[in-house]
Amino acid sequence: MVTLERDKKEGADRAGExxxxxxxxxxxxxxxxxxxxxxxxxxxxxxxAEIFCADCGLVITENIVDLGxxxxxxxxxxxxxxxxxxxxxxxxxxxxxxxxxxNWGSPGQGQYKLKKLQQRTHIANTTERSFIxxxxxxxxxxxxxxxxxxxxxxxxxxxxxxxxxxLIRGRSIEGITTALLYIACRQYGVPRxxxxxxxxxxxxxxxxxxxxxxxxxxxxxxxxxxxxxxxxPRFCSLLxxxxxxxxxxxxxxxxxxxxxxxxGRGPIGIAAAAIYIAAILSGEHRTQKEVSDVTGVxxxxxxxxxxxxxxxxxxxxxx
DNA sequence: AAGACGAAAGTGGTTGA
DNA sequence: TCAACAACTTTCGTCTT
Numbered sequence: 529m530v531t532l533e534r535d536k537k538e539g540a541d542r543a544g545e546x547x548x549x550x551x552x553x554x555x556x557x558x559x560x561x562x563x564x565x566x567x568x569x570x571x572x573x574x575x576x577a578e579i580f581c582a583d584c585g586l587v588i589t590e591n592i593v594d595l596g597x598x599x600x601x602x603x604x605x606x607x608x609x610x611x612x613x614x615x616x617x618x619x620x621x622x623x624x625x626x627x628x629x630x631n632w633g634s635p636g637q638g639q640y641k642l643k644k645l646q647q648r649t650h651i652a653n654t655t656e657r658s659f660i661x662x663x664x665x666x667x668x669x670x671x672x673x674x675x676x677x678x679x680x681x682x683x684x685x686x687x688x689x690x691x692x693x694x695l696i697r698g699r700s701i702e703g704i705t706t707a708l709l710y711i712a713c714r715q716y717g718v719p720r721x722x723x724x725x726x727x728x729x730x731x732x733x734x735x736x737x738x739x740x741x742x743x744x745x746x747x748x749x750x751x752x753x754x755x756x757x758x759x760x761p762r763f764c765s766l767l768x769x770x771x772x773x774x775x776x777x778x779x780x781x782x783x784x785x786x787x788x789x790x791x792g793r794g795p796i797g798i799a800a801a802a803i804y805i806a807a808i809l810s811g812e813h814r815t816q817k818e819v820s821d822v823t824g825v826x827x828x829x830x831x832x833x834x835x836x837x838x839x840x841x842x843x844x845x846x847x
Numbered sequence: 848a849a850g851a852c853g854a855a856a857g858t859g860g861t862t863g864a
Numbered sequence: 865t866c867a868a869c870a871a872c873t874t875t876c877g878t879c880t881t
Contacts, residue, residue, distance in 0.1 A: 734859095737860090792870075792871075793871075794871070794872075797871090815849085815850065815851085816850075816851070817849095817850080825872080825873090826872075826873055826874080827851085827852095828852090828853080828872080828873070828874080829872060829873075831851075831852070831853080832853095832871095832872090835852095848881100849880100849881085850879105850880080851878100851879080851880075851881090852877105852878080852879070852880090853876105853877095853878090853879105854876090854877090854878105855874100855875090855876095856873100856874085856875085857872105857873080857874070857875095858871105858872085858873070858874090859871100859872090859873100860869105860870095860871095860872105861868105861869085861870090861871105862867100862868085862869080862870105863866105863867095863868090863869105864865100864866090864867090864868105
């Protein structure tokens, strides 16, 4: 308990800046930069009444956590789990709580008792072990994708739920965790492309997709199709484009959506084309290849989308 | 030489009988 | 379960800057 208390403090200190950021969100002071990565490009609105970081996707206002019905359900489930572990509320500390469990069973302490308990607790230990592995995988991938803590936590919660429903048995943990992270990103409106997720995962795209569909069905999750707008901030940031262009691209996408030009089209291709057009209009030209490299869609698709958009919306892209 | 263009064939996922 | 289908990719020759 002593260690837990100390961990709690450490965690609180490390998350201090984030906490302060949240306090400010409720107060009068205006947030100027992202508490997670320090970026100054913060985005607001899109009808969601939230502020988030354009670079890492951290959602700074808290409203979204209370949004979905799923989250409420998690919370009630979490309560019992958390009292069992006795860990405070944040993900990092939760992890530490688990490592305490490992120490408890390590050689040198209580080996005699362990022998007696081994048979009885064997199953519990292996599931516990794989759970720890799953959390570390989520953390590893989330770090690689520079995802904020709240999304890591969301993915961990989903994993717990899947475990409780016995959905993990007989499936690869890597596939499940990757898919859950992908889902969590979508739910927070900060989608990663399937390709980006696959790159840092240990499994292939096919397995990720299978796990993704499986989990959506079994956990009864609703993930609305990603909006092209959700990809704009990050792509613009990766292309080193200004906030003006970001706004312009979003404007184009909104018009395109109204004109129903986005129906049946891949959101990433739309986002790529809108950014390409916006960049040219603003005099900060990016080649189709540059946009293609960042977004993962081919130049051909960018061309097709950008032809459609510029013609239908009557945007002159003449140089 | 690099970027943009577009035709044509190929790929993987979705849909509907 | 299978075939049709749309979106997207790959490839490649041509035009433009």
